[in-house]
Amino acid sequence: MKDITDGLTRDDYTYFMPVPTRWNDNDMLGHVNNVVYYSYFEAVIVQFVMHEMGVDWLKSQIIPYATATRCRFWRPIAFLVTVEAGLVIERIGDTSATYGVALFAEGDDRPAATGQWVHVWVDRDEERPVGIPAHERALAAALDVVAARLRCASIAARTAPRAHLTNVESFLTDV
Numbered sequence: 001m002k003d004i005t006d007g008l009t010r011d012d013y014t015y016f017m018p019v020p021t022r023w024n025d026n027d028m029l030g031h032v033n034n035v036v037y038y039s040y041f042e043a044v045i046v047q048f049v050m051h052e053m054g055v056d057w058l059k060s061q062i063i064p065y066a067t068a069t070r071c072r073f074w075r076p077i078a079f080l081v082t083v084e085a086g087l088v089i090e091r092i093g094d095t096s097a098t099y100g101v102a103l104f105a106e107g108d109d110r111p112a113a114t115g116q117w118v119h120v121w122v123d124r125d126e127e128r129p130v131g132i133p134a135h136e137r138a139l140a141a142a143l144d145v146v147a148a149r150l151r152c153a154s155i156a157a158r159t160a161p162r163a164h165l166t167n168v169e170s171f172l173t174d175v
Helices: 034-052 134-159
Strands: 015-019 062-073 084-094 095-105 114-124
Touching: 015 034, 034 062, 034 084, 034 095, 034 114, 084 134
Parallel strands: none
Antiparallel strands: 015 084, 062 114, 084 095, 095 114
16 A cells, blocks of 8 residues: 655655754664654644744643654664754644654655644643634645645656756745
8 A cells, every 4th residue: 555655755845944863863773763753753843833833832822732643764864964854734624733744864855754743722721622723724824825836846846857846936925
């Protein structure tokens, strides 16, 4: 069975964050331990939610909780490589958002790992699902529009000569 993440490249992600590897990220086999990949996923998601969606994890009454995660490992990453963690919004629901995440070794277009992360927005006190606040939804939706355009461009680039996709910024100016 072909996984939905097969064939994804850097072009399929719209938000990036560098994550330097640390010596203690490696395991006895000389590469980053599998469980550390989840901490890299979490780092890019938390940064996106805080800086791009404006969630104040310590003060906001409505905050996102992680409810599901998954990771598919494609190739190892080792210490001294800067990981470029990519994120794209795959789905925005009434109370939840699903992010696609990927980890790339610096300069590599092929992901070392791909995955998904689901956040459900909850009331801090009641810990019950609530609607995603309008301003956070609007910011996420704007990135989702960009992502849809980039996915279309990425598909076109895979089926046509590379010269046809020369300026990704042109897709962003129309958002």
